[in-house]
Amino acid sequence: MKTVCLVLAGTLAMSGLAMAQAPEKGAAAFKDNCVLCHGDNGAGSDMGKVLKVKDLRTKEVQDESDENLAKIVREGKNNMPPFKSRLTDDQVTELIGYIRHLAAPAP
Numbered sequence: 592m593k594t595v596c597l598v599l600a601g602t603l604a605m606s607g608l609a610m611a612q613a614p615e616k617g618a619a620a621f622k623d624n625c626v627l628c629h630g631d632n633g634a635g636s637d638m639g640k641v642l643k644v645k646d647l648r649t650k651e652v653q654d655e656s657d658e659n660l661a662k663i664v665r666e667g668k669n670n671m672p673p674f675k676s677r678l679t680d681d682q683v684t685e686l687i688g689y690i691r692h693l694a695a696p697a698p
Contacts, residue, residue, distance in 0.1 A: 621689050627639075628671070633648050653691065657684075664687070665683060
């Protein structure tokens with residue numbers, strides 16, 4: 592039983608560590624694939640605003656499930672192209688972590 596608890600605790604700690612690093616890792620994917628339309632801060636670039644992209648910082652976007660955001664990134668939606676051929680599953684996960692980070696208030 593102690594072994595199971597230790598393994599579970601270790602897994603949860605590693606998971607938390609991965610989540611904490613996700614915004615940092617996802618920043619590169621965001622810069623390479625999203626900034627052109629969504630802007631540096633997720634609010635939308637001038638071109639993005641013409642395309643009517645969503646402000647990634649809004650409650651509407653932040654309330655989406657990770658699964659739905661991943662689907663949108665992979666398959667595209669409205670004017671957004673699909674990125675399934677450009678991003679790995681890990682990169683999509685890291686990118687979603689970064690999108691979540693955009694809504695976080697500045698310290």
